[in-house]
Amino acid sequence: MVNITRAADLLEVGANGGGWVAPLGTASPGDPQVQPLAPWLPLGALSDDGLVQGFEEDSQSFTPWGYTSPIRTTITSSIRTFAVTAWETGRTTVQSLQYRIPVEELEPASGLTTFAETASPVPDRRAFWFVVLDGELQRGFYIPQGEITERSDVTHKQDEVAGFQWTITSYPDESGNTVYHADRVPATPAYTGS
DSSP: OOOOOOOOSSSSOOEEEEEEEEEETTTOOOTSOOOOOOEEEEEEOOOOTOOEEEEEEEEEEEOOOOOOSEEEEEEEEEEEEEEEEEEOOTSSSHHHHHOOOOOGGGBBBBOOOOOOOOOSSOOOEEEEEEEEEETTTEEEEEEEEEEEEOOOOOOOOBOOOEEEEEEEEEEEOTSSSOOOEEEEEEOOOOOOOO
């Protein structure tokens, strides 16, 4: 009989977390317990939907003549995305991402911020850092080259918090990596079986 050890500490409930953005080339904070320093800028309050880590993959299967099952499958496309909704829509960092405008251009003059949206946006790649916290289980995701590739409609109404809902696509860096993980995980109980 097999004895299976289960550890509730290894189950993740994304109870808390946060997100930061920095210019391309900014090094990873490296540890989900460490508060990111400048040039990392916080995204502020995020919706209670948390962070959605997306996996989009396409594959091609090869089935020999006379067989009904493939003997090989090749991944032809592998995309990593992260989805989040920023609630602090008045934060210049958040506005900068939503409208693809450098943060410096959003500094208010005499209490008024003005900007125009272009019909021909240019690529706006930046570095992103997200953490998911659940007690001793802490996950960090460093995206060295990310870009907001999807923006949802923004609703402004009395009984709802307005938010900027984004999907961030991770592109390969000079090493060919799209996402770097830095996880703090509690010690795993030893496997005991018979």
